[in-house]
Amino acid sequence: MASHAPWTECGMDCEVQSKHTFRKTDVLTMSPWLAPIIWNGSYDSAILNAQFNQRDVHVGITIFAIKKYTFFVKNFIETAENVFMIGHKVTYYVFTDRASDIPVMNLNEGRSMSILEVPSYPRWQDVSMRRMEMIRDFSHERFFREVDFLVCVDVDMRFNDEVGVEILSNLFGTLHPGMFGVQREGYTYERNPESEAYIPANEGDFYYAGGFFGGSIEEVYNLTNFCHNAMMKDKAKNIEALWHDESYLNKYLLLHKPTKILSPEYLWDDDFGIPDFLKRRRFLAVRKNHNEMRNRR
Template sequence: MQMERHFRIKDHLEKIHICWNDQVKEPHPSTWFDSQKRPDVITTTEWDATIIWEGTYKRQILEKYYKRLNITIGLVVYAPAKLANRYLKQFLQSAEKHFMVGYHVIFYLLIDDKINTQSLSLKLGPLRTFKACNIYKEKEMDIDHFTLMSNLNAYVIDAIQFEVNYVFIMAVNQIFKSDFGVETLGRSIAQLHSWWYFQNTKHFPYERRKNAASFIPYGEGDFYYHSAIWGGTPHEVLNFTKEYQRGFYLDNSSKLNSEYEKYLNKYFFENKPTKLLSPEYNWDPAFKTPPQIKQVKIAWQPENS
């Protein structure tokens, strides 16, 4: 009976906090966003979501709005030992300098228990903290993206949704180069892929096997999204992790393997993101920088670099 009561209370609290998180309304784009400032790029989708490019937003207006609400923003980074040793310290140092400066921020580090966080020598500002979250692996499912999604789902349910209004999930092999601010906040946030944004839609590497859960037919699809950055409200993040797990288990039972990024693209194909980040927010320096890229916010580092 005590167990049943515990889960009834927890379920009730989850509903309260989901409602609370989703009550943070975004200011209308007409007050802070000007699509005409960047006629050289796509700034609005067919479903009226904004695409954030340098020059299109007025951050001062957004700062005034969000400061009044006293919001907290989470940043989840998945860093198993093989990646943490190479990238985590640099990622966190650059995030401390450029990510949501002036706001309450919680860095959630999904790390192996053998990683010593004290070795990071990270000095955080007064509004910022980090929490080490041990990665739990299922022996029969030793696949990185499955481990990330199952851990993310568990930590959002148990803690994150009660602590933040918005949360970003980012790959660790990235470096913040300039301010990543509140212009990026939204209910459902997707990152345009720096390479595929400039390519023909018909060449997008969607999942094309009809029996796969992440299948997108030829001739359909809007953009190709990068799994290195995505997010939104905790409720929206939970929606994706649950949909991912459903698709993964279906594919696994059919002996179909698909990439995490393809599940993400299928999810955003069926559940349109409310805000898109331009390739400026995740640029690969291996590519020649075109004139459309005015200011690189984050630089991508290939894992085999």
């Protein structure tokens, strides 16, 4: 794929072509391999909700509340209950080393929370990377029996606007807000040729965020299995990829193209400002002291 900076601001938003068909004119809405890029106005939620209700879809969402990150669980779930997959069955899978710190939550009908006790690790980098192993193992052991799709996100976030079935697909990734509009050579891929996450400067499609990905259970298993095995190979060589699990995620999504791509509406940090192309900020970073939260016990 040629070097690209495909996002332009032309002062236009959505043009309605018919009652149920939309065309975005200010941003890229389709990848070169014909995977849709999901933006506000690019889909009809009523049609999609009807389709997924007919299938009686059950969605699982994973978060990791390790050490002091249990602090974020209450706000995460409260905001999700207002706007995440409304009208559909949802299970929150909370991975934690402090089960007693997870609050009891009042959830809407058809929604549940499952607390999964897992070990912690001394370094936050290891906590981050081991997420892939844990999601893989639980996908194999139980998720495939309980849910149809898995959404894997960071816990230190809050839902700010609707996130629904428009995101669901066999395999989806989310465009990283910090890399949005950057030329391909500027993507912060792993550049060490000895690493299993290595991507040369002349390769790559998009830069995907590690904080929002998912798909069918089978595809999430394949992704997390690849990432974990690649990390273990690098660890044996005393190599640690630049952005840890996110680096391996980007390698996997280069080799195995996602069937749907989420725009930065679905993962935003207000520290980047609010640009004109961003009509909705659906999932927002919670402001915090990263070093304090990562290193406190």
